[in-house]
Amino acid sequence: MANFSETKALTFDLFGTILDLGGSLTPFIGESLNARDVNSVSADEFWAQWRYRQRIEQYQDTIAMLGHSGYLETVRRAVHYVLRANGIDATPGTVTEFMRGWRHLSPFPEVLSALTKMKSKYQLVVLSNGDPSFLDYLVSERVAWDFDDVISVTSVGAFKPHPAVYRGAAGQLGLEVNECLMVSANSFDIMGARACGYRGAFVNRYKLPYEDTPYQPDVTVDDFTGLAAALT
Numbered sequence: 149m150a151n152f153s154e155t156k157a158l159t160f161d162l163f164g165t166i167l168d169l170g171g172s173l174t175p176f177i178g179e180s181l182n183a184r185d186v187n188s189v190s191a192d193e194f195w196a197q198w199r200y201r202q203r204i205e206q207y208q209d210t211i212a213m214l215g216h217s218g219y220l221e222t223v224r225r226a227v228h229y230v231l232r233a234n235g236i237d238a239t240p241g242t243v244t245e246f247m248r249g250w251r252h253l254s255p256f257p258e259v260l261s262a263l264t265k266m267k268s269k270y271q272l273v274v275l276s277n278g279d280p281s282f283l284d285y286l287v288s289e290r291v292a293w294d295f296d297d298v299i300s301v302t303s304v305g306a307f308k309p310h311p312a313v314y315r316g317a318a319g320q321l322g323l324e325v326n327e328c329l330m331v332s333a334n335s336f337d338i339m340g341a342r343a344c345g346y347r348g349a350f351v352n353r354y355k356l357p358y359e360d361t362p363y364q365p366d367v368t369v370d371d372f373t374g375l376a377a378a379l380t
Contacts, residue, residue, distance in 0.1 A: 150366040152329065152379055155347055157321055158266065159275035161332035165351055166291060167253045170195055176249030189234045202226035206277065206307040216305040219278045223250065255291050262372035263293055265380055271296040275317050277307050297321065309340020331375065339363045349375055
């Protein structure tokens with residue numbers, strides 16, 4: 149069993165790890181598809197395409213180095229692409245309508261109770277691809293949890309898993325990288341953090357395989373209930 153005695157801070161991914169993106173967004177997507185009599189793609193399929201395309205947008209944004217666009221801009225570009233891919237006219241009004249659900253993201257049901265169990269042992273920190281003002285809104289209004297810090301990748305101008313994100317966060321917290329543990333449901337996030345010297349907890353909410361890489365998680369759990377049990 150992994151030993152986390154040197155771990156001082158847990159850095160949490162927000163989108164898809166703490167916040168239930170699919171569960172929050174698919175009702176809004178379904179309403180917008182139904183309003184247009186679109187039956188060629190389901191809300192679940194549309195969301196899967198949107199999430200996949202957004203990650204491509206993030207990678208392109210970082211690799212091209214043309215200036216950090218921000219999280220919500222990559223979300224917008226992605227839905228613009230997916231609308232057109234499904235034969236839906238991507239007018240500004242339509243894009244805005246499909247984007248509206250992002251103000252209504254909710255955490256997975258077990259998150260808050262698990263955070264309560266871990267707060268006395270670790271610093272609890274959000275380390276997210278999100279834009280600072282959007283993160284402030286989500287943390288205060290949607291998660292409603294008082295984290296020790298909220299760190300946006302905007303400070304380094306690149307999306308995860310760029311190494312500057314993890315090293316910069318450790319520096320901001322005044323910690324060595326090995327004193328930080330990345331918690332994420334996105335395996336690329338754990339891989340990137342582990343490559344920088346972090347410990348890693350893979351919350352495998354979506355029952356997906358992990359990368360074929362030397363940078364494996366220190367612990368893999370199904371949800372935050374399992375996370376709290378493993379770390380406390």
